Amino acid sequence: MTSITTDGLTVQDFNQRGAAAAPNRKFYGETLLDLARRDPRIVCLTADLTLSTETDLFRDALPARFHQVGIAEANMVGLAGGMARSGEIPFVHSFCVFATRRCYDQIAMQVAYPNLNVKIVGVIPGLTTMLGVSHQAIDDIALMRALPNMTVIEPSNAAEVPAAVRAAAAHDGPVYLRLKRADGTETGMIEQEGVIPLGKLRLLRKPGEGLILACGLMVEQALLAADLLAAEGIAVGVADVPTLKPLDPGIAELATGLRAVVTAENHSIIGGLGSAVAELLMERGVRTGFARVGVRDVFAEGGTTPYLFEHYGLTAAAIVRSYREAREREGG
Amino acid sequence: MSAVADRQPERRIRDPRELSEIALRLRRKVIELVAPTGQGYVQQGLGAADLFTVLYFAELRLDPADPDWISRDRLLLSTAHNTAIFYATLAERGLVPAEGLPDYCKDGSPFEVNASERLGTVIEATCGSLGQGLSVGIGMALAARRRGDGARVYVVLGDGELQEGQVWEAALLAGSLGLDNICLLIDDNRMQVEGHVDQVVKLEPIAGKFASFGWAQHNVDGHDIPALLAALDGARTTAGKPTCLVVRTLPGKGVPALEGILAHNLKLPADVAAAALAALSSEDAA
Numbered sequence: 025m026t027s028i029t030t031d032g033l034t035v036q037d038f039n040q041r042g043a044a045a046a047p048n049r050k051f052y053g054e055t056l057l058d059l060a061r062r063d064p065r066i067v068c069l070t071a072d073l074t075l076s077t078e079t080d081l082f083r084d085a086l087p088a089r090f091h092q093v094g095i096a097e098a099n100m101v102g103l104a105g106g107m108a109r110s111g112e113i114p115f116v117h118s119f120c121v122f123a124t125r126r127c128y129d130q131i132a133m134q135v136a137y138p139n140l141n142v143k144i145v146g147v148i149p150g151l152t153t154m155l156g157v158s159h160q161a162i163d164d165i166a167l168m169r170a171l172p173n174m175t176v177i178e179p180s181n182a183a184e185v186p187a188a189v190r191a192a193a194a195h196d197g198p199v200y201l202r203l204k205r206a207d208g209t210e211t212g213m214i215e216q217e218g219v220i221p222l223g224k225l226r227l228l229r230k231p232g233e234g235l236i237l238a239c240g241l242m243v244e245q246a247l248l249a250a251d252l253l254a255a256e257g258i259a260v261g262v263a264d265v266p267t268l269k270p271l272d273p274g275i276a277e278l279a280t281g282l283r284a285v286v287t288a289e290n291h292s293i294i295g296g297l298g299s300a301v302a303e304l305l306m307e308r309g310v311r312t313g314f315a316r317v318g319v320r321d322v323f324a325e326g327g328t329t330p331y332l333f334e335h336y337g338l339t340a341a342a343i344v345r346s347y348r349e350a351r352e353r354e355g356g
Numbered sequence: 357m358s359a360v361a362d363r364q365p366e367r368r369i370r371d372p373r374e375l376s377e378i379a380l381r382l383r384r385k386v387i388e389l390v391a392p393t394g395q396g397y398v399q400q401g402l403g404a405a406d407l408f409t410v411l412y413f414a415e416l417r418l419d420p421a422d423p424d425w426i427s428r429d430r431l432l433l434s435t436a437h438n439t440a441i442f443y444a445t446l447a448e449r450g451l452v453p454a455e456g457l458p459d460y461c462k463d464g465s466p467f468e469v470n471a472s473e474r475l476g477t478v479i480e481a482t483c484g485s486l487g488q489g490l491s492v493g494i495g496m497a498l499a500a501r502r503r504g505d506g507a508r509v510y511v512v513l514g515d516g517e518l519q520e521g522q523v524w525e526a527a528l529l530a531g532s533l534g535l536d537n538i539c540l541l542i543d544d545n546r547m548q549v550e551g552h553v554d555q556v557v558k559l560e561p562i563a564g565k566f567a568s569f570g571w572a573q574h575n576v577d578g579h580d581i582p583a584l585l586a587a588l589d590g591a592r593t594t595a596g597k598p599t600c601l602v603v604r605t606l607p608g609k610g611v612p613a614l615e616g617i618l619a620h621n622l623k624l625p626a627d628v629a630a631a632a633l634a635a636l637s638s639e640d641a642a
Contacts, residue, residue, distance in 0.1 A: 091498065094532075096525035099491045103529075106479060106495020110503075111426065114495075130522070133485050138473060321479055 048206040051185040051215075052145075054267030056115060057085055059193050059215025066193070067107055068117075069093055069116045071100050077117035077147055078205065098127040104142045105134030113141050113193070119153075120146030120161030120202055128167055135198045136171040143192050144168070145201045149178065149240055150290030151319065151336060152204060156326030159204075162319045166295020168200035169269045175199045175222060176268040180243035182206035187216035188266060194219055204241060209329070223270040225263045225278075232259025234284040234351065236343060237275065239297050240263045242288035242317070245333075249288075250339035253347060258286075260347065271300045276308035284313030284350035288343050289334075292320040315346035369413045372581040378448065379409040379581075383446035383610045384636045390622075391629035395461040395469050399614065400624045403545050403578065403605035404512075405584040410584045411510060411541075423477055427505040430480045430496050434489025435514040438543070443467055451478045455626040456636035473542075487520025489513060490540060494530050497538040508592065509538045516548030519557050524569075530598040531570030536554040539591040540566075540600045543578070545607050547618045566600040578605035612636045 060066040060082060068082040074092065083090040093100045097118050104114035116123065123146035124131070124188045135142045146164060153159045168176045175195055179188035185203055192199040220226075225237070229250055238246035243264045250262045265272065279285045285305070287298040298316030305312065319336050333339055365548055386401035391451035410639040412418075416429040433442055440460070447454040452467075452475060466475040470484040481492045493511040516524065530538055542562060546553045553559055563573040572594045576587045584603070591599035608614030611632045614622075624632065 088502065095531055095577060096522075096524075096529065098522045099494075099525035099529060100486075100521070102491020103498065104489050106492040107499045108495075109481065109492075110496050110499030112499050112502075130488060130491070133482055137482055144573065198388035269581050336622075 033105045034203050038356070039177040046060075048182075048208055050078040051182050051206055052189060052203055053081040055189040057081045057157045058096050059190065060086055060089065061113065061181060063113065064089075065111060065113045067091065067112045067114050069100050069104055069114055071095055071097050071118050071122070072344060073118055076119070077145065079117055084176075085294060097122045101127045101142075101144070102134050105130075105138065105140055108135075108140035108142045109138070113143070115143045115145055117147075119159055120164045121148070121159055122146075124161065124164040124200065131168075132171055133199075136173045139173045139197055141196055141198070143199045143201060145203065145326075146214045147203050147205055149204055151324050151332040151338065152241070152290070152329050154326045154328065157323045160324050162292045162324070163187045163295065164200070164202060165268050165289070165291050165297070166299070169295065169300065171198075171311040173198055174269065176202070177220065177222070177266055178202040178240045178268060179220065179266055180238075180240060180264045181214075182210055183215040184220070184266065187218055187220045191219040191222055195222060220266050222267050223272055224267065225265045225272040227261065227263050227278075229262040231261030231282055234258070234260040234286070234347060236260055236262050236286050236288060236347070237265050237297065237301055238262065238288040239268060239290075241290045242338060242343075245338065245340045245343060247289050249343035249347070252340055252344045258347075262353045265297060268297055268300060271304055273304065273308075275301060276304055276310050279305055279310050279312055282312050283354055284315070284347055286291060286315045286317060286336070286343055286350055288317040290338060291318055292321060294321055313350035313352075315350040317343050317346050370585065372585070375406075375409050375413060375581050378423070379405045380415055380610070380636060381576055382409060382441060382444045382448060384633055385448075386440040387446065387611075387624065387629050389440045389457065389460045391624040391626070393461045394623035396440040397438050397620075398440070398624060399607035399617060399619050400438045400543070400545055400547065400605075401444075402609045402611060402614065403607045404438055404441050404543050405609065406579050407512075407543065407584065407603055407605065408441050408540065410581060410588065412445050412449045412451075414585055415588045416510065417447055417507070418449070418451065423451065427500075427503070427507045429508045429510065430478050431510045431512065432483060432489040432492070433471055433495050433512050434483045435486060435517055436472070436482070436484030436511075437514070439469060439471050440469070442471060445625065446478055452476065486514075486517045487522040490523055490526040490530070493538055493540075494526055494535060495532075497530075497535050498533075501535070507537070508539060511538065512541045512543055514548075515542055515544045515546065515559060515562065516553050516556070518542070518559055518562065519548075523594045527566060527569045527571065527600075531566075534570070534596045536596045539588070540571075542600065542601050542602045543605055545605045546619060547607060549620050552618055562602045563600065565628045570597060571600045572597045573600040573602065575602045575604065578603040579609055599635055
């Protein structure tokens with residue numbers, strides 16, 4: 025995509041990416057198209073957000089299997105249920121907030137209850153939009169986790185997206201895929217081969233006295249936090265948890281005997297990764313210092329991602345603070 | 357198309373008199389099912405008996421021996437509520453085991469007050485959360501169009517259900533797509549929980565609204581079996597547009613003491629049930 029300029033006016037809308045992003049690959053769109061070329065059951069639905077969801081690639085290559093449904097997400101999910109019952113594998117697309125909160129009942133009744141092979145794909149997770157509270161999905165993981173039969177996946181960066189999409193497609197059942205598109209701000213991306221093993225964490229750094237569990241954009245912050253703690257002589261491990269549901273039960277063993285465990289997510293601290301880990305540790309009787317980093321039960325506002333992350337405490341520094349507090353509470 | 361034509365129901369009944377007799381049997385079954393528990397819809401069931409009879413015995417291409425046949429016509433009961441008549445029809449058509457019917461509404465029975473797919477694939481989608489059935493039907497119709505096997509989709513909505521916004525999202529899209537393998541049937545019985553539909557939120561003109569959304573539409577007397585047959589024939593042969601049939605049904609139809617009474621849930625004491633069955637028998641004799 026390049027910007028459209030006419031008579032000195034520059035078109036800026038959801039479809040437009042920053043100049044820095046222009047050469048970026050459409051990791052999601054490319055992977056979906058690749059899968060769809062090999063599996064004729066895959067169909068693609070979009071609700072007026074084709075370019076934003078990188079499904080223009082699908083539209084142009086496989087138009088007979090592409091459905092533009094207009095600005096009507098609830099209807100889109102219903103369509104997907106009907107298609108899945110007819111042997112197709114629908115991928116439905118919108119922003120995270122509209123793909124989940126706006127059509128929760130439709131997902132519950134027409135996708136999750138009948139356990140259909142529908143993939144709900146959302147872009148713009150958490151606090152990653154200038155558009156403010158209407159477009160910020162801080163409860164989507166919580167909502168999708170609460171649905172029986174639903175699998176929830178969030179890759180940690182754009183380069184991990186292909187492996188996440190392949191994992192979603194390989195799983196026979198409903199999946200919520202929470203994605204951040206490549207926009208040129210990524211650093212140190214190494215594209216993941218294969219599929220993300222569902223229900224398995226990815227240990228990026230082995231635990232010392234403690235552990236940081238993170239998902240999505242907060243994985244990068246968790247690694248930075250571990251570096252900051254290491255500089256103070258505190259060795260902590262870092263794990264990427266790309267499957268929010270089913271949660272890796274191995275987290276319980278990994279956390280056993282540690283002084284503190286901190287979770288970090290670009291989402292409310294209620295109902296997401298932090299809640300899931302707390303539930304698991306409590307049920308398994310794992311006693312450790314514990315803290316959650318995330319949006320602290322407030323609505324946010326529009327702003328740049330660095331500003332919002334700083335303002336709402338989604339930073340490496342916040343993780344470090346939370347870690348110290350957690351180990352102190354535990355008598356450390 | 358041949359795959360569908362080859363597998364018509366073994367007896368596709370077109371004789372209005374024979375269909376009337378089936379509808380009468382189904383009305384009696386509605387009384388028998390609802391009376392013991394007081395659960396389920398009497399008035400709506402009696403009102404929709406002719407519509408369900410025509411749909412399942414004259415119109416839908418189904419194979420009771422192969423309920424999962426991919427090219428079958430599909431019917432979605434979007435309200436999922438009007439189940440006494442629905443289950444009675446499915447049993448009469450051989451699509452569900454009739455011996456399970458007496459367990460209607462009993463704990464553990466798949467014959468729940470609201471139809472769910474616990475009953476099997478004959479429940480094409482679990483609805484009941486109002487306003488969702490047409491969307492699912494459009495998904496099925498689009499998939500059928502891609503398969504190219506001529507399968508059609510029928511969606512039954514309650515008139516009160518039209519107050520749900522999602523219905524209009526779906527109607528807008530189906531009209532825009534010119535989806536002519538879908539037929540929407542509005543069971544226009546004028547009843548919703550709080551009373552007469554027009555006293556809650558006015559719906560008229562229903563057909564006119566669909567016309568403006570790009571649908572073919574007709575008002576049909578839901579107790580005029582030849583008219584129902586003709587309207588469904590018309591829907592099947594309408595090209596380039598979805599069809600909406602606004603089917604006017606009379607709550608309690610067939611039992612003079614009950615006709616026209618707007619009651620969302622109606623308990624039938626034993627004597628009223630017996631009188632209703634007697635009335636439905638005498639009509640049979642007449």
